Amino acid sequence: MASSLAAQGGLRVLVSGAGIAGPTLAWFLARSGARVTVLERASDLLAQGQNIDLRGTALNVVHQMGVLDAIRACNTTEKGTEFVDDRGRPFATFALGEGGGGALTTEYEILRGDLAHILYKAAESQPGVDFRFGTTIERVVENGESAVRVELSSGEEVEYDVLVLADGQWSKMRKQVFGTEGLEVVDKNCYVGYYTVPRTSEDGEMSCIHIAPRSRVVLTRPDNHGTTRASFSIVPNDAAQKEAWERASRSRDRKLQMDLLRSEFGDIGWKAPRLLREMDAADDLYFQGVQQIRLAKWYKNRVVCLGDTAYAPTPLTGMGTSLAIDGAYLLAGHLSQLQPGQHPATAFQAYDEQFRPFVSKTQAIPFFVPRILHPQAAWSRWIVQTLIATAARVSRLSWITKLFATNKPTTLSDGLVAELDAPFPSFPAFRRS
Ligand SMILES: Cc1cc2nc3c(=O)[nH]c(=O)nc-3n(C[C@H](O)[C@H](O)[C@H](O)COP(=O)(O)OP(=O)(O)OC[C@H]3O[C@@H](n4cnc5c(N)ncnc54)[C@H](O)[C@@H]3O)c2cc1C
Numbered sequence: 001m002a003s004s005l006a007a008q009g010g011l012r013v014l015v016s017g018a019g020i021a022g023p024t025l026a027w028f029l030a031r032s033g034a035r036v037t038v039l040e041r042a043s044d045l046l047a048q049g050q051n052i053d054l055r056g057t058a059l060n061v062v063h064q065m066g067v068l069d070a071i072r073a074c075n076t077t078e079k080g081t082e083f084v085d086d087r088g089r090p091f092a093t094f095a096l097g098e099g100g101g102g103a104l105t106t107e108y109e110i111l112r113g114d115l116a117h118i119l120y121k122a123a124e125s126q127p128g129v130d131f132r133f134g135t136t137i138e139r140v141v142e143n144g145e146s147a148v149r150v151e152l153s154s155g156e157e158v159e160y161d162v163l164v165l166a167d168g169q170w171s172k173m174r175k176q177v178f179g180t181e182g183l184e185v186v187d188k189n190c191y192v193g194y195y196t197v198p199r200t201s202e203d204g205e206m207s208c209i210h211i212a213p214r215s216r217v218v219l220t221r222p223d224n225h226g227t228t229r230a231s232f233s234i235v236p237n238d239a240a241q242k243e244a245w246e247r248a249s250r251s252r253d254r255k256l257q258m259d260l261l262r263s264e265f266g267d268i269g270w271k272a273p274r275l276l277r278e279m280d281a282a283d284d285l286y287f288q289g290v291q292q293i294r295l296a297k298w299y300k301n302r303v304v305c306l307g308d309t310a311y312a313p314t315p316l317t318g319m320g321t322s323l324a325i326d327g328a329y330l331l332a333g334h335l336s337q338l339q340p341g342q343h344p345a346t347a348f349q350a351y352d353e354q355f356r357p358f359v360s361k362t363q364a365i366p367f368f369v370p371r372i373l374h375p376q377a378a379w380s381r382w383i384v385q386t387l388i389a390t391a392a393r394v395s396r397l398s399w400i401t402k403l404f405a406t407n408k409p410t411t412l413s414d415g416l417v418a419e420l421d422a423p424f425p426s427f428p429a430f431r432r433s
């Protein structure tokens with residue numbers, strides 16, 4: 001077989017965003033011989049983010065990167081999940097791994113910031129990979145036939161063969177290159193605010209979920225840094241409430257966001273008063289409308305979208321990180337197969353065609369899911385709580401665990417199993433000698 005473009009050291013790739021997808025892509029591209037520059041807007045790696053987990057194929061991919069053990073060692077130490085009433089008494093408990101692929105707590109539970117760090121370290125140590133922090137793309141000067149030229153925030157103008165946008169759900173460059181045509185933002189009518197608080201004796205080793213009246217949920221989870229991660233979520237019950245949450249989620253005004261959280265959750269018992277009191281001191285409040293990104297085509301000439309930029313699925317699926325990792329692997333694989341003189345769009349098209357069916361299935365959340373998890377009336381709340389309690393008692397693989405996590409089966413036989421529909425491609429360039 002002829003040597004690929006990447007293997008000849010010919011492929012020059014610029015990646016925007018050092019989150020989850022960016023470093024994963026850089027690692028695999030470097031392995032195939034490409035030269036990669038990763039730009040990150042933040043002056044340092046973003047340490048923020050709450051629990052995420054890895055499922056299915058993504059476990060295979062990080063295993064190939066040699067970081068699976070590091071990920072395991074960095075787990076959040078959470079022992080399982082319990083549902084508690086307004087006095088904190090558990091009425092349903094799910095142990096670690098219970099519920100199989102739909103488990104509420106899996107073995108691969110890790111904080112987003114820890115995972116980002118592990119992936120960055122792996123990528124950064126590869127020859128041919130260069131990270132530049134505090135640097136962004138100012139504009140794409142030319143997305144041409146033979147190269148893509150961009151102007152950086154530093155004022156330099158640089159030229160690459162390929163530009164990969166992996167800079168998150170609200171990528172500015174996606175807007176510039178792709179416009180809004182073909183972009184669909186699917187609103188799941190659910191809002192979340194989360195942050196870190198000091199851990200106290202009432203927190204324990206379990207993730208605790210409290211379903212409060214009027215479509216509100218409060219959640220705490222232990223982490224491996226000696227602190228507690230708190231999360232407040234709501235499904236608005238009328239237009240005015242919706243408008244207030246939408247405004248806060250679009251705003252960068254932390255005070256506005258905190259005031260809303262306090263006024264909307266102030267009457268809840270359990271740990272809520274303490275968590276709200278601690279909010280002022282938290283420096284990592286993350287406030288989000290639960291919205292999906294769908295893009296009709298993931299590439300345009302020499303520019304391609306990856307991870308949340310192309311297909312953010314929302315935390316309701318539990319698959320955002322796994323999709324970013326799977327997508328990075330596939331995109332790097334197809335790029336590594338390019339022959340000298342071949343246009344990168346050939347690789348982009350193969351990535352789009354191969355991955356899109358899986359992404360679509362992952363994004364297909366039944367419309368009623370946020371509402372079921374946030375029951376409005378007292379009676380529906382009682383029904384949901386009874387169902388959850390029954391599920392915890394009678395069934396290990398219950399419908400509720402599947403609702404909470406992903407709507408996909410992810411069978412983890414000895415931890416490593418491919419779950420993509422298409423047979424997982426083994427790219428020759430990736431085979432480790
Ligand atoms: C701070 C933060 C906290 C998060 N917390 C959670 C969470 O608790 N639970 C959850 O399910 N998901 C969370 N997510 C989303 C989750 O990380 C993604 O769904 C998933 O991992 C896909 O990763 P990604 O690499 O595509 O995007 P992201 O992880 O969003 O990474 C994008 C990266 O691009 C950088 N960036 C943004 N704009 C530019 C630019 N113009 N130029 C260069 N770099 C840029 C960002 O700083 C970030 O490092 C969080 C994301 C972020 C950024």
Ligand SMILES: *[C@@H]1O[C@H](CO)[C@@H](O)[C@H](O)[C@H]1NC(C)=O
Nearest residue numbers: 072073074075076077107224
């Ligand atoms: C989770 O991390 C703790 C502390 O590092 C470790 O003792 C434990 O074995 C880890 N769990 C798994 C499943 O690897």
